[in-house]
Amino acid sequence: MKTKRVILLGATGSIGTSTLDVISSFPDRFRIVGLSAHTNTDQLLQIARKHPEAKTALSGISKADGAEEIDIFGKNAAVELIDSVQADIVVNGIMGSGGLAPSASAISAGMDLALANKETIVMAGDLLLPEARNKGVNVLPVDSEHAAVFQLLKNRPHSEISDIILTASGGAFRTTPLEQLDNVSVQEALNHPTWKMGVKITIDSASMANKGLEVIEAERFFDMNTDKVSVLIHPQSYVHSLVRTCDGILYAQISAPDMKNPIINALSFPETLVSNFAPLDLTGKSLDFYEPDFRRYPMLKLAFQASRKSASYPTAYNAANEAAVDAFIHNRISYLQIPEIVETVLQQDWSEAPIDLQGVFDVDSRVRSAAEKLLAV
Known part of the structure; x- marks a missing residue:
């Protein structure tokens, strides 16, 4: 297989740093040709020095504010980066709705898209996924839950799939008494029990708005009726998702809670590379599951309603x-x-x-x- 040229968007965030770790483990298979960040000039330059051929972009500051070594500045910097660099795959680790335009540009340019930006599918999946299919572009999920479903559905006809079950840690307030939730602080919401992520997504995990977005994403990404997508609280975060086939049997994807696993699967698609990112030994471990309480997680209930209305x-x-x-x-x-x-x-x-x-x-x-x-x- 030839070396894949990679554009990494959101290079200084949690997905970006995990992607850099993955690529450093496979230097003969992947080559970074583009890097973007929002405002973290110093860290972006540090990364760029290790990848000197990569073009750089900053979307959150103007040229007057930044270092001379940065190639592209401004609100549309990530889109301009994609338009100016030849690549095989774009890893979109941008947080929030700001990731939509770069995703659209990657698809338009005929580049495969490793997608950690769930807002792309939530906001415009009905528009972008058909375009990707028409262009022969692979849109590959990097969110651990959707990456798990993607693996579980490999070589299975859609007609065999009865249900998709997304798992959730339950976030920072999984066991907090309901009467105390109105007084919780931002710092308390950022105390995630499993994952180390950015501020906004960690708060979304506490409210399960993040899982709500993933419900909408799963419905669109995998062409499932909303009522065929459900959520289970799974505090250990070892089972990343399950699918139920039409014969009633459940299949689970189980691995350590490490984003390097879905990232390498997306980058190497359609191959599966030999890797050893946080292998999981189930000996002595317990797996617990229970239904989410909409009183604790009203944002999840609202997401199901929004998904049904479309x-x-x-x-x-x-x-x-x-x-x-x-x-x-x-x-x-x-x-x-x-x-x-x-x-x-x-x-x-x-x-x-x-x-x-x-x-x-x-x-x-x-x-x-x-x-x-x-x-x-």
Whole structure:
């Protein structure tokens, strides 16, 4: 197999650093030709020095603020990077809705897409996945849950699949008494029991908004009815997802909670490379599962509702949550006001489905305006 040329978006984040570790383990198989970050100039330059042929991009600052060694600056830097570099695969580790435009550019350019940005599918999966199929582009999930489902569905016809079950750790407040949730702090929400991730996604894990987004993503990515996707709390985080076939049998993907596993599977697709990233010995370990309580996780309930309604409701769910979480981080609202804001926004009419990406961005903008009016009260 030839050496794959890789563009890594979000190189300084958790997915980015794990991807760099994976690529360093297979220097003959992968070569980094592009690197992007948001504002972390120093860390991006440190990474770039180890990959001197890679073009660099910063999306969160202007050229006047940054180092001369950076090649591309500005809001559209990641898109410009993709447009200016020849690559075989783009790893999109950008957080939030800002990852959508780069995903669309990668598909348009005919590059395979290793996707950790779930918002791409939540907001525009109905538009981008058909385009990827038409272009022969592989869109490969990197989220551990969807990567697990992807592996479990290999060589299985869609007609054999009855259900998809996504697992969740339960986040920082899995055992916190319900009456205490209104007074929890941002720092407490960031105390994730299993994964080390960025601020926003860790808070989303506490509220299970992140799992809600993954429900919507699974429904679209794997062409499943929303009622055929469910969630189980699994505190140990060893079982990353399960599928049930039409004969009632469950199949699980089990591995250590290490993002290097789904990353190497996406990068090497359609091959499976020999690797030894955190092998799991089940001896002496227990596996517990239980249903999530919607009183504790109202954001999960709202996600199922948005997924069933489809149209622009998933985009509205994501944008309202992003606005509300940002307000929580900046101490403008309490933790339990996050689902209150999102629910109020979703009560508005988002029944018109966008016909193109600009339509998606327009909905996203209108939702944020609606959320901000609520936050200003």
